[in-house]
Amino acid sequence: MKQTIFNFFVLLLVISSCKKEELPEPIIATESEIIETYASIKSIIDNNCVQCHAIAQNPYIVDFTSYANLSSYLDNPDNTMIDRLNSDVEFYKMPPNGELSQTDKDLLISWINDGYIL
Numbered sequence: 537m538k539q540t541i542f543n544f545f546v547l548l549l550v551i552s553s554c555k556k557e558e559l560p561e562p563i564i565a566t567e568s569e570i571i572e573t574y575a576s577i578k579s580i581i582d583n584n585c586v587q588c589h590a591i592a593q594n595p596y597i598v599d600f601t602s603y604a605n606l607s608s609y610l611d612n613p614d615n616t617m618i619d620r621l622n623s624d625v626e627f628y629k630m631p632p633n634g635e636l637s638q639t640d641k642d643l644l645i646s647w648i649n650d651g652y653i654l
């Protein structure tokens with residue numbers, strides 16, 4: 537009899553512990569997990585840089601109208617892109633009028649730091 541009662545409680549324990557199913561934690565993507573691509577940042581370049589950085593506009597400055605040109609500029613370890621985007625120095629900062637929003641700046645910089653993928 538004692539054994540039966542013991543078994544009953546063991547069974548009860550097993551059943552009750554089975555009921556405590558926990559829902560899996562939702563996966564929340566944080567901003568840092570989003571990888572920018574050329575397609576997602578192209579409009580920032582088009583709207584803020586290519587009015588000057590286009591061969592047709594100015595053959596003496598680097599052309600950013602295509603991924604090929606932009607990425608080959610960034611391939612140069614001496615490029616000043618991030619430095620200029622972050623700069624407040626007149627005649628150095630880019631764009632020269634400094635009217636790039638912090639969000640657009642951050643998007644461009646993270647795209648570059650993530651390896652400027654196409």
Ligand code: HEC
Pocket residue numbers: 580581584585586587588589597598615616617620627628630631632633636
């Ligand atoms: C109003 C015209 C103008 C706009 C808009 C502009 N630039 Fe420039 N940029 C220039 C000129 C002129 C130079 C060359 C003179 C110099 O080095 O400062 C230059 C140089 C640069 C250089 C250095 C190139 C090198 O030879 O190493 C980078 C990087 C750059 N710009 C990035 C940008 C980016 C990114 C944007 C857009 C967010 C932008 N520029 C918008 C005119 C512009």
